[in-house]
Amino acid sequence: MPAPLPSPAPLPAPAAPPAGGADLPACSRSVPYTARTHGYDTFRIPAVVRSGRGTLLAFAEGRRSSASDTGSIDVVLRRSTDGGCTWGPLTVVAAGRGDTRGNPAPVVDPRTGQIVLVTSYNSGAVTEGQIMRGEVTAAQGRRVFVQRSGDDGRSFSVPREITADVKRPRWRWYATGPGHAVALTRGRHAGRLVVPANHSAAPAAGSTDNGQEPKYYGGHVLYSDDHGHTWHIGFVDDTYDGVHNANESSAAQLPDGRLYVNARDQHGVAVGNRLDSHSSDGGRTLDRPFAVQPTLDDVPVVAAGVLQQSGPRGALLFSGPSVPTARQAMSLWRSRDGGVSFSRAVTLSQDRAGYSDLVEAGAGLVGVLYETGAAGTYERIEWRKVAV
Incomplete structure (x- = not known):
C-alpha cells in the first residue's frame, strides 16, 4: 500500500455533526487490537464481517517489528460472539514467517455460510517501491491467496495461491481490498463473490518512467462464481494518465443490483481524494471510468469503507477520516441516491x-472497525457500534 501521510500536528476540531453513540446500548465500544501486544509492534489494516451465526470476525495485519508496510507481517483475527463487547483470543490466519501477508478481504458466502478470505503477499525483504520499479523476482513480488473457514472463523484452510488467475503479466504492485469483500445477493449474478483490488502497471516500452509514479496505479476487481474456488479478473481501470489514480478500493451492492465502487485517489491531478463508479454487470465492467466524488472532499488520501444497509430505508454508508489534510476525526457519511x-x-x-x-451490527446498528489513537494514528484498532 502507498506510504501513509506523515503524522500531523494537533489540529483544531473540524466542523462536524455531534459525535455518535450517546443513545446506544452497552458494549458500543471496545478495542480488539492494541499496539505492542501479543508480540506485535503494530496492528493495521482492519477488515470485519459478521457471520451467519452473528459472530463478528475482526481481521487485521499484525506487524511484528514496526509499523512499516514492509517486513514480517501476519494476517490475524479476533472473534466476538457477543456483538463486540468482548473478543476471543488472537489467532494467526496467515503467517508471514518473515514475509508480508496482509490486505485481508473477507466475505461471508450466504449460500454456503463459509467465510472466504483473500489476501496479498510479498517477500519481507522487498518494498512497495522496489516492486513498482520492477526490481524483484516474481516469487518476491505481490501474489494473491485465498483461504476459507467452515467453522465460523475458528480455523482457516492454508493459503492457496491464485495469482496466475487474477494478476496480469504487466502488473507489478497488487493489493486486495483492504476491507470486506462483497457477496452479490440480487440480480443475474447473485452468488458472485467480488473482491475490490488495485494494482500498478509497468511503463510502456521506451518510457523514461520507472513505474513508481502514482499514475501507474489502477483499480480492478476479482470475482468468483463458484464460492471462491476459481477466480477471474473483472473490470480493470487502466488509463494510467495521472488524472485519476485509483488505489485501495471498497464496494457495496445497491438495492437495484448495481455494484458501487469507491477508491482512494493516489495523488491524481484531478481535484479530490475519492473516486467512484458503478458496475451494472456484477463487476465485469464499469458503467463509466472512475471520476472524483466531490461530496467526499473532506476525506484525506486513505483507504475507506462502504456498506449498503439492508432494509427498505437502508442507506449507502461511507467511513473515513474527515480532515482533508490529515488522518483525523473518523466519520460516517450517508448516501440516499446510490452514491451520487x-x-x-x-x-x-x-x-x-x-x-x-x-x-451491519444488528437492530439498525452499524459497526465500524478503525485505526485510531490520541497521539498516533496506529495506537489501536477500535470497534464502535453506532446508529446511523
Missing part, C-alpha cells in the same frame, strides 16, 4: 484516525 452524493452523518471522535471498515 454523500452527506456527513456522524463523527465518532476527533482523535487521529486511519483505515476503516464497516459491517
Whole structure:
C-alpha cells in the first residue's frame, strides 16, 4: 500500500455533526487490537464481517517489528460472539514467517455460510517501491491467496495461491481490498463473490518512467462464481494518465443490483481524494471510468469503507477520516441516491484516525472497525457500534 501521510500536528476540531453513540446500548465500544501486544509492534489494516451465526470476525495485519508496510507481517483475527463487547483470543490466519501477508478481504458466502478470505503477499525483504520499479523476482513480488473457514472463523484452510488467475503479466504492485469483500445477493449474478483490488502497471516500452509514479496505479476487481474456488479478473481501470489514480478500493451492492465502487485517489491531478463508479454487470465492467466524488472532499488520501444497509430505508454508508489534510476525526457519511452524493452523518471522535471498515451490527446498528489513537494514528484498532 502507498506510504501513509506523515503524522500531523494537533489540529483544531473540524466542523462536524455531534459525535455518535450517546443513545446506544452497552458494549458500543471496545478495542480488539492494541499496539505492542501479543508480540506485535503494530496492528493495521482492519477488515470485519459478521457471520451467519452473528459472530463478528475482526481481521487485521499484525506487524511484528514496526509499523512499516514492509517486513514480517501476519494476517490475524479476533472473534466476538457477543456483538463486540468482548473478543476471543488472537489467532494467526496467515503467517508471514518473515514475509508480508496482509490486505485481508473477507466475505461471508450466504449460500454456503463459509467465510472466504483473500489476501496479498510479498517477500519481507522487498518494498512497495522496489516492486513498482520492477526490481524483484516474481516469487518476491505481490501474489494473491485465498483461504476459507467452515467453522465460523475458528480455523482457516492454508493459503492457496491464485495469482496466475487474477494478476496480469504487466502488473507489478497488487493489493486486495483492504476491507470486506462483497457477496452479490440480487440480480443475474447473485452468488458472485467480488473482491475490490488495485494494482500498478509497468511503463510502456521506451518510457523514461520507472513505474513508481502514482499514475501507474489502477483499480480492478476479482470475482468468483463458484464460492471462491476459481477466480477471474473483472473490470480493470487502466488509463494510467495521472488524472485519476485509483488505489485501495471498497464496494457495496445497491438495492437495484448495481455494484458501487469507491477508491482512494493516489495523488491524481484531478481535484479530490475519492473516486467512484458503478458496475451494472456484477463487476465485469464499469458503467463509466472512475471520476472524483466531490461530496467526499473532506476525506484525506486513505483507504475507506462502504456498506449498503439492508432494509427498505437502508442507506449507502461511507467511513473515513474527515480532515482533508490529515488522518483525523473518523466519520460516517450517508448516501440516499446510490452514491451520487454523500452527506456527513456522524463523527465518532476527533482523535487521529486511519483505515476503516464497516459491517451491519444488528437492530439498525452499524459497526465500524478503525485505526485510531490520541497521539498516533496506529495506537489501536477500535470497534464502535453506532446508529446511523
